[in-house]
């Protein structure tokens with residue numbers, strides 16, 4: 001009897017526990033405390049123009065009850081999105097657990113003023129928590145409405161630039177501009193803040209015109225602000241066409257024999273005739289080397305480092321000019337065509353090479369067809385290059401003064417004899433060095449424009 005009673009008691013207790021467990025589970029399910037998850041993409045800091053926002057809300061447990069997005073500015077509140085979801089199925093099992101919406105936000109459509117705006121997204125679920133309102137998740141994102149593009153205008157009204165040569169634009173931007181410069185077709189040349197003493201927003205920008213320019217390129221000033229607003233400014237640039245020489249280069253077997261061993265490591269996987277190896281160097285390696293030169297623009301100083309006249313290799317004759325169109329012939333047949341992007345200067349073998357102007361060494365090592373090469377940065381995108389050296393006397397990072405010895409001439413790389421290949425770069429592109437050896441050209445095209453900045457600076461000081 002006692003045993004039977006015990007069994008009855010145990011099963012009653014188990015039943016009660018099971019019921020309590022089920023009730024507990026039901027309670028926990030209905031009153032679950034997990035908030036919906038809200039994701040907003042993108043979340044920019046600035047709000048310059050109409051932008052599509054992707055809103056994703058998930059609630060794995062009880063499902064989504066309501067989603068609301070609004071923007072608040074000062075005491076205005078504008079609802080930009082709202083949706084209520086129906087309760088479906090037992091415990092909302094068939095309800096919405098994941099929801100994605102895309103809605104446009106347009107600062108002018110919403111009639112927002114410039115300045116801070118808060119984007120609020122609220123999402124409630126179907127839990128019975130919070131007096132039946134459900135779990136509430138809020139995501140808040142502060143943005144700055146800025147729809148006004150920066151102002152930019154040129155300070156010089158008339159500008160002549162030679163094809164293959166350097167141009168200097170001096171211009172002023174409004175203080176909100178974070179990046180500005182000048183475009184020549186799709187090539188961008190960054191501007192740099194003018195020297196101290198100039199009015200706010202004054203910039204200098206060196207640029208260049210391709211030497212093979214056929215029709216007038218599209219040239220305009222350009223500025224962007226922190227919000228990404230962009231504007232263009234007029235730049236009156238007149239291009240002077242230049243004639244460049246054509247030079248016939250005969251490639252002999254003797255020259256190939258002399259030159260190819262230097263490029264042994266570059267050619268180690270190249271099979272074929274000697275002339276094919278030469279073409280690989282003259283085309284493929286040349287292009288690689290140009291990219292190395294081009295990349296050095298990133299290391300330029302924002303300040304002008306140079307001053308006065310530029311030095312030229314002492315007692316040297318010009319053997320080849322900038323812009324020479326070189327036609328390469330092998331056994332009477334034209335095999336290649338390249339443009340010479342510097343000036344070849346020949347003096348005595350192993351002549352000392354001086355820094356053309358004050359600057360900082362940004363490259364001092366072997367560089368393919370250019371052999372041992374030194375590149376000096378003169379600030380604001382200007383650089384000078386010294387190639388085919390037999391010896392380098394400076395180290396990367398070193399500051400040099402005009403006239404300091406950077407190395408000695410030689411014939412490393414693709415060179416038929418001892419000479420200096422001298423180049424001038426603007427933002428990583430080669431320009432005609434002749435202009436920079438001409439003090440009149442510097443006076444008329446650079447110094448006079450830099451003086452415009454100083455005058456403007458003084459005008460506001462007084």
Ligand SMILES: [Zn+2]
Nearest residue numbers: 342343344421
């Ligand atoms: Zn050369």
